[in-house]
Amino acid sequence: MTTTANIHDILAKAGIKPTAQRIAVTRYLTDHITHPCVDEIYSHLLEDYPTLSRTTVYNTVKVLHEHGFVNAIDIDPAEGQRYDINTEPHAHFICTSCSGITDIPLSQLPQLPPGYEADEIQVSYRGICPNCRKKETTTI
């Protein structure tokens, strides 16, 4: 279980000053593994931190990303960048019907030709998720 105290220590150990705002953002990301965008994090935290600024959330996810604590995932430029605290290699399935994002395990990573070395891999699928396919066939 990732408590506030844990997050405090993890940030401090990485040289990131563990301010209340940074802990809150990190906590939101660990508690909501739904690949939220900045605005989602911001509006949810606003209830508990009424003075929170959107810029602070942008700054924080940037710091977290630079330290490798989160992955920035490029799904749709139109709706803003999303962030994923799960940095284990895995794929994302984006349902074109319900817009839901499902984590898909990657049994084996696609290989790169010799000479290339990757720091980050992103694999994303687009299609109809099993849930929406079910609805389609039963209601139509």
Place this chain on the structure above:
Amino acid sequence: MTTTANIHDILAKAGIKPTAQRIAVTRYLTDHITHPCVDEIYSHLLEDYPTLSRTTVYNTVKVLHEHGFVNAIDIDPAEGQRYDINTEPHAHFICTSCSGITDIPLSQLPQLPPGYEADEIQVSYRGICPNCRKKETTTI
């Protein structure tokens, strides 16, 4: 070889009225497989089509995408969506040093769990390309 006449017929056959602008945009994409963004297409075509509108380029790539003639690739939300006339499954290697995008063959597609069916797959790597790695080791 893909001539203007070819493109004309391909668009017409798909039910897309082959206007001069649409042919020009499609031609640019077939001649420049460098995954250009809308603005790149627009500014290059502006020389030959001085009245061309950015909106027309947006409209055209949208139509081409809807008909499956191009893939929209999500690389960096900050710099706009890129388009790829090569719709064969392949990966993209983005060099964090020179920002170049290299096409990488995909020997085998990552598998999806049962129940999922994908219309589109995107695989992207981020790292240092062989070219930049060479420069690093020789100049430093």
Place this chain on the structure above:
DNA sequence: GTTTTATTTGTAACGTTTACAAAATTATAG
């Protein structure tokens, strides 16, 4: 040739993100 339809154009607006400076907070030194 006139009417209808489709396309192009240009401007305005939208949403996400960055730049920036002022305010607030936290750390450091005496």
Place this chain on the structure above:
DNA sequence: CTATAATTTTGTAAACGTTACAAATAAAAC
């Protein structure tokens, strides 16, 4: 403990890619 310095947060303004929309243009249908 107080004064100073450094860092962080905040809020506004601006940048950027993109979309909405209506007027202008071009093409098609009759």
